Amino acid sequence: MNEIIGIAGMGWLGLPLAQKLQLLGHRVKGSVTSKEKVITLQKNGFDAYAFMITEKGVQGDVEAFLKDLDLLIIMIPPGLRRNTGSDYVLKMTHFLEAIEAAEVKKCIFISSTSVYGDDQGLVNEATAPIPDNEAGRQLLQVEQLFFNASFHASLVRFGGLLGGSRQPVRFLAGRENLNGGNAPVNLIHREDCIGILLEIIEHNMLGHIFNAVHPYHPHKKEYYLQKANQMELPPPSYREGETDTFKTVTSINVPNLLRYQFKQEI
Numbered sequence: 001m002n003e004i005i006g007i008a009g010m011g012w013l014g015l016p017l018a019q020k021l022q023l024l025g026h027r028v029k030g031s032v033t034s035k036e037k038v039i040t041l042q043k044n045g046f047d048a049y050a051f052m053i054t055e056k057g058v059q060g061d062v063e064a065f066l067k068d069l070d071l072l073i074i075m076i077p078p079g080l081r082r083n084t085g086s087d088y089v090l091k092m093t094h095f096l097e098a099i100e101a102a103e104v105k106k107c108i109f110i111s112s113t114s115v116y117g118d119d120q121g122l123v124n125e126a127t128a129p130i131p132d133n134e135a136g137r138q139l140l141q142v143e144q145l146f147f148n149a150s151f152h153a154s155l156v157r158f159g160g161l162l163g164g165s166r167q168p169v170r171f172l173a174g175r176e177n178l179n180g181g182n183a184p185v186n187l188i189h190r191e192d193c194i195g196i197l198l199e200i201i202e203h204n205m206l207g208h209i210f211n212a213v214h215p216y217h218p219h220k221k222e223y224y225l226q227k228a229n230q231m232e233l234p235p236p237s238y239r240e241g242e243t244d245t246f247k248t249v250t251s252i253n254v255p256n257l258l259r260y261q262f263k264q265e266i
Contacts, residue, residue: 181238
């Protein structure tokens, strides 16, 4: 059934997802943070709206964006790694109030595997997250807000994102004495992010948590050495002899509920 689907955050992942949804016959409404971006999206055939979510409230065309949606997909990152002191929980509480006022019935909230602490070992959707940093703690609180809201919701916890121009090894190339060389990678390609979201939408898989991470988990020092060599970049180096703490993110629900087969190597 074709639906009106809203994507809050038409960026690196939201825009190609919107293109796929349109090809499948859905009507897509997208949100961005500036009028300039709205004009660009409209020129490319998208129904776009501009609004900002702040600690004081939601400012802009949020009511028009949310109107008549069958499904809302939220791709608004916390932006907490920059240590700005931002209150992501307060911001998203304001957005949640607007969503419930618009009587949206279905929602997919895009989260991150950062809700799990780095020393939690092997984790899956049945593992209670124990975040070990402020970004993870706030993100977990927002997950709980949306999962327990008045609408039907699923949470999708993506691992480290790659694809297109986003290749994590570019940020690590040539760096020395890095920590965590024996820790496993928890990554996912953008095409598989989109594939998993399309499966959730097609089969109306709401009320679930999905850890969306590629099942291949090599050690960081091996993986990034290989990728640096492939891209002809200076490889990063890692400290030897340290006791690393590990987090390996796996999934029960992606293979068993969605029966999704990963299509892209990491």
